[in-house]
Amino acid sequence: MTLPPLPDDAIVLRADVADWRDAVRAAGRALARSGATLPGYADRMIDVLVEFGAYIVIAPGLALAHARPGPDVRRSGLSVVTLAEPVAFGHPHNDPVRVVLGLAVSNAEEHVASVADLANVFNERDAIDRIATAETAAEVRAVLRVAGGEGDRPTDAAEPSS
Amino acid sequence: MRIVAVCGVGVGTSAILKGNAERALERLGLTAEVTASGLAGLREAAADAQVVLTSTELADRVREELGRTWAEVIEVENYFDVEEIGRRLDASLG
Numbered sequence A: 001m002t003l004p005p006l007p008d009d010a011i012v013l014r015a016d017v018a019d020w021r022d023a024v025r026a027a028g029r030a031l032a033r034s035g036a037t038l039p040g041y042a043d044r045m046i047d048v049l050v051e052f053g054a055y056i057v058i059a060p061g062l063a064l065a066h067a068r069p070g071p072d073v074r075r076s077g078l079s080v081v082t083l084a085e086p087v088a089f090g091h092p093h094n095d096p097v098r099v100v101l102g103l104a105v106s107n108a109e110e111h112v113a114s115v116a117d118l119a120n121v122f123n124e125r126d127a128i129d130r131i132a133t134a135e136t137a138a139e140v141r142a143v144l145r146v147a148g149g150e151g152d153r154p155t156d157a158a159e160p161s162s
Numbered sequence B: 001m002r003i004v005a006v007c008g009v010g011v012g013t014s015a016i017l018k019g020n021a022e023r024a025l026e027r028l029g030l031t032a033e034v035t036a037s038g039l040a041g042l043r044e045a046a047a048d049a050q051v052v053l054t055s056t057e058l059a060d061r062v063r064e065e066l067g068r069t070w071a072e073v074i075e076v077e078n079y080f081d082v083e084e085i086g087r088r089l090d091a092s093l094g
Helices: A020-033 A041-052 A108-122 A127-132 A137-144 B013-028 B056-066 B082-093
Strands: A011-015 A057-059 A062-066 A077-087 A097-104 B002-007 B033-038 B051-055 B072-076
Touching: A011 A020, A011 A137, A020 A041, A020 A062, A020 A077, A020 A097, A041 A062, A041 B056, A062 B013, A077 A127, A077 A137, A097 A127, A108 A127, A108 A137, A108 B013, A108 B033, A127 A137, B002 B013, B002 B056, B013 B033, B013 B051, B013 B082, B051 B056, B051 B082, B056 B072, B072 B082
Parallel strands: A011 A077, A062 A097, B002 B033, B002 B051, B051 B072
Antiparallel strands: A057 A062, A077 A097
């Protein structure tokens, strides 16, 4: 598994968001907080939705927010935002969204393979549910089978929502 | 045989679609080279492809970008439904 690590800083549980833009922005803030991107990357993720539509809602309840590699990507990173209340992204079948994954890649070719690994995770039918209802960052990491970061809190401490 | 998985930017959702298309092909006992592409590089990426996989949301954009082509555009609703992907691939290739 070669997915980027997912430190506590990159995980927000039960976020209160007003709409899909807010949800994507929260995923962008988490990427910036973890050091993977600059804050401007969030707007580029929003631009992808504006340009191409809600196709990033790749399964019922799950959005994979991402943009092209760019100078605002410092290193590849992953963030996870679960929503207190699901929001509509405008997808005809897979709305409403409960979990937003934020993805930043520094080099497209290099990362297609690692992102394809995410497919393995979500082929388990309850993976989205388990992330949506996770009460700790460690639970989220366990479902995604990714490593954490230095200084993460112990597994029994719940992450406060933002 | 070549299959191209397409998303808007070519790094996120197309990569997942590629992974699950490979899994679906394996289950069907079919072999094919699957690559991921964004809309921007699609015409080149799909030049010798038999099948272009994408989401229903992007299908019109994909057809527009492809222009005249021999490749069949297959639309997928749930990227993680390997059975759905397999069914559609089988109908097209089988």
